[in-house]
Amino acid sequence: MSPSQPVGSNALAAAVRDELTAAGLPVLPWEPGDARGTGVSILAGPDEPEVWIGWVKGEALSNAAIAALQAGAYRPDGSEVHPALRHSSIVQETMLAAIAKILEAAGFRVETDADDMRPNELLVLERQPGPSWRDPVVAPLAGTSGYMPGVRVRLIEGDYAGAITTVISAHWHNWRAVGPPDLYRVEHPHGTGELDVPRTAVTLAQEESRPDVSPRS
Incomplete structure (x- = not known):
């Protein structure tokens, strides 16, 4: 209910x-x-x-x-x-x-x-029924102003599509940093460093599991 x-x-x-x-x-x-x-x-x-x-x-x-x-x-x-x-x-x-x-x-x-x-x-x-502050944060609103460091995201493009990782930092080509970033630096899905991915390659992760996703050949 x-x-x-x-x-x-x-x-x-x-x-x-x-x-x-x-x-x-x-x-x-x-x-x-x-x-x-x-x-x-x-x-x-x-x-x-x-x-x-x-x-x-x-x-x-x-x-x-x-x-x-x-x-x-x-x-x-x-x-x-x-x-x-x-x-x-x-x-x-x-x-x-x-x-x-x-x-x-x-x-x-x-x-x-x-x-x-x-x-x-x-x-x-x-x-009366309606939107609540208790509602979960989900797409498409989530990420419209950019994800902050520490947010768990899912990669949806590239060699590691499907993997869940964590945002390290966000980067803008425009020095004013207005609007969503152009690039995210995230933890490497295999825990071997960092990975730079475009903004369009990530979405908010809804589950906490981190699947073992191997890079595509």
Whole structure:
């Protein structure tokens, strides 16, 4: 099953968690009672098709904002508020906007104002199929800007066609090195030095095995 198409109980929540974790965001434990600390809170029932997301601010900022709110340190018309309330609101809005942008870029359908009773939460409805950063790197895009040293390639032309080797360096006839290189220097398929091959003679290798290919007579 493709990761872009979650299925089953809480599968959407698991996909959201994986995506935000991959982005480097701290994600709090599943159970609300365990949600101590700062980070993304993900709430979804076992039989609910959608997912609610919130941002839990740090304790110091949260406590300062609560204290200002309890003390009524703001004008009802919004013309003046204590800095703790303003900063708390900015942090909340900024983090939720960033989370929404990350998820939307990954193919999730997100609503930012889904429920007036939950103004500080995002609603994730589904993940639509489409290209993913998890997709393998394959031709024809692979190599369009040139392979870097260390990349495994397959020779597709010449005496050693079919052999898998490693790029040592790339070379351009144009000193500006714009676009794909004209020539690659690769490890010799038999491990006996180096071999210069034209750009058209290599493609990205999809397997790690190195077959014993003898030069053609």
